[in-house]
Amino acid sequence: MKFLSFAAAAVMAATPVLAQESTDPIKLTLHDWSGQLITTTLMGEVLKEAGYNVEYVQADYIAQFAGLKTGDLHVAMEIWETTGREAMDEATASGNVVNQGETGMIAIEEWWYPAYMEERCPGLPNWEALKDCADAFSTAETAPMGRYLGGPVTWGGFDEERVEALGLDFEVIHAGTDAALFAELESAYQRQDPIMLWIYSPHWAPAKYDGKFVKFPEYSSECYADASVGINPDAAYDCGKPTGPIWKVSWAGLDDKWPNAGKAIRNFDIDNAAMGAMVADVDLNGKSVDETVAAWMADNKDVWSSWIAN
Structure with missing residues (x-):
């Protein structure tokens, strides 16, 4: 320089x-x-x-x-x-x-879906809608379960734990790289295919694509640390991610x-x-x-x- x-x-x-x-x-x-x-x-x-x-x-x-x-x-x-x-x-x-x-x-990091998925899963962005329409997010890879595309495994995030704690019929699939995550979003968005994935900000994606973050139960540190806290008394991570x-x-x-x-x-x-x-x-x-x-x-x-x- x-x-x-x-x-x-x-x-x-x-x-x-x-x-x-x-x-x-x-x-x-x-x-x-x-x-x-x-x-x-x-x-x-x-x-x-x-x-x-x-x-x-x-x-x-x-x-x-x-x-x-x-x-x-x-x-x-x-x-x-x-x-x-x-x-x-x-x-x-x-x-x-x-x-x-x-x-x-x-920082914001959360499950995100394109706006066109709201017709296929009424009740979004409330997370409880996913209990009744996980199949709307299914692919040949995961059917009849919904597919959630997470970030690379090195990013953490406790998505598998959340799926289990909230009883969601979703399979967590991890993108290999950051580039692969957003390439898949672009491909699905252009075809209006079902997709639920990890989106974060600051980033260009929330501005480029019309969509919303899922609204999970409000995060607390106790929700992550104490299974008795939250809507599932037997599991931790039964809430949204922190911001x-x-x-x-x-x-x-x-x-x-x-x-x-x-x-x-x-x-x-x-x-x-x-x-x-x-x-x-x-x-x-x-x-x-x-x-x-x-x-x-x-x-x-x-x-x-x-x-x-x-």
Whole structure:
């Protein structure tokens, strides 16, 4: 990326401070969905502009916490309240991982269906409608049971547990990749075929396609932790997914080794609209993650430069 005049000034300004910091690479984790790749690349490229050595490391979304605890990995830029809160809380409770605050984005992840399915399953978006019309969502693969297309298994989400707890006649099938999930949605939507799948925001899909999230019983942490809480007294996860912030976390030693990088990571802030637009550029407009990040940085120098200002 070429922001030579600003980059040169930023590096010169940062040099006296960075001289006191480690020159070892800061290792940021990459996962398997476009938004996270954009968020992480954006943070990494901003750190490079400040003079840091940065390394991107492919890592599993939940399993990455083992590396963050040991310091083999240093920064994870997207831990979603919806699916990662339990793993994040366990890791931070160990004292080896630190919550570095919100990214500015608010997470929604839930079962979603196209609007045309409401004629085939009256009563939606109320989840109880699914008790009477699971077969409307069936495919040759699952008939007579409905088919729910979940995200890759590494995303977590407790969908199998929810299906069992709520007594839904659905089989959970996991997409292999983020791209495969949305390719199947596009194919089904164009043919008006039955589909129920995991949709998340910030993302372009809820804006592009006409549809709704299913309304499950309201989430509570007790619903996930205590089987006696909720509409099924014998099972946990008998409620919807949580919503809330997308968090940044790091190895606990980050601030000692790279204190000003820690400040920059805490300063990182971007909203759903900006991220959704960048994800659309990658997924719909054929741009690379690097191109998309470079374009945003060129248009928003005042924003990201404030993250690395001392």
